Amino acid sequence: MNLWKVLNLITLLGLLALAILFIRQSRGQSPAAEGPRLDLPQGTPVVFVNSDTLRKHYDLVKEMEAELESQFSDREKEITARQQRYEKDAAYFQQQVQAGSLSEQGAQSIYEELMRNQQSLLELRDRFTGELQEKEYLMNERFVDSVYSFLERYNKDYGFQYILGYSKGSGILYASDTLDITQDVILGMNEAYARTKGKGK
Numbered sequence: 205m206n207l208w209k210v211l212n213l214i215t216l217l218g219l220l221a222l223a224i225l226f227i228r229q230s231r232g233q234s235p236a237a238e239g240p241r242l243d244l245p246q247g248t249p250v251v252f253v254n255s256d257t258l259r260k261h262y263d264l265v266k267e268m269e270a271e272l273e274s275q276f277s278d279r280e281k282e283i284t285a286r287q288q289r290y291e292k293d294a295a296y297f298q299q300q301v302q303a304g305s306l307s308e309q310g311a312q313s314i315y316e317e318l319m320r321n322q323q324s325l326l327e328l329r330d331r332f333t334g335e336l337q338e339k340e341y342l343m344n345e346r347f348v349d350s351v352y353s354f355l356e357r358y359n360k361d362y363g364f365q366y367i368l369g370y371s372k373g374s375g376i377l378y379a380s381d382t383l384d385i386t387q388d389v390i391l392g393m394n395e396a397y398a399r400t401k402g403k404g405k
Contacts, residue, residue: 242362242388252368252379253355254386261390264350264397268343272336279332286328290321354393 244251259265297314300306306314355367367385370376 242385244362244382248362248383249365250368251362251364251366251383251385252370252376253351253389254384255369255371255374257386258351258390258393259347261394262347262397263394265343265347268346272339272343275339276336279336283325283329283332286325290318290325293321294318350393350397354396355389358389358392 297311297318300314301311359367368376368379370379
């Protein structure tokens with residue numbers, strides 16, 4: 205390969221790299237290099253993250269909520285099926301009693317069994333409710349931990365003195381949009397979560 209072909213190849217590769225970079229930026233993807241992405245005044249001491257928006261758009265939370273909703277649906281179906289069986293058995297028992305088809309001893313035995321089934325159903329509902337509440341608590345704890353962990357790394361690029369959490373009805377009555385870093389935090393957290401999922405495969 206002569207020198208002219210080598211130079212043409214280098215030029216072609218350079219143009220290809222620029223084209224790829226342009227396409228990535230036009231799609232809103234930041235280059236792989238880490239570093240500050242916000243355009244804030246130098247030395248801005250306080251910024252905020254909208255906690256409600258972050259929770260709504262953070263992929264980890266979406267997945268955890270979908271899993272929790274699926275588990276709730278499964279538990280609800282099981283309880284509903286048992287409730288329907290109990291009601292059917294109770295209705296049949298009432299018919300038998302009214303028709304005089306049961307002895308007093310037989311009726312008492314079936315009645316006691318129905319009461320045990322009803323108590324078992326109530327205990328099952330309480331247990332399922334407790335399990336789901338525990339999972340919801342752990343989900344919230346994981347969300348908060350991931351936010352703190354990310355912001356600790358994220359703030360190394362900016363050196364903010366405070367990153368406040370804002371939500372409607374919170375103690376912060378007003379926050380200027382110029383100090384809102386929510387979208388950048390959502391982007392960064394979703395990128396970090398995607399990398400974590402990729403490593404786990």
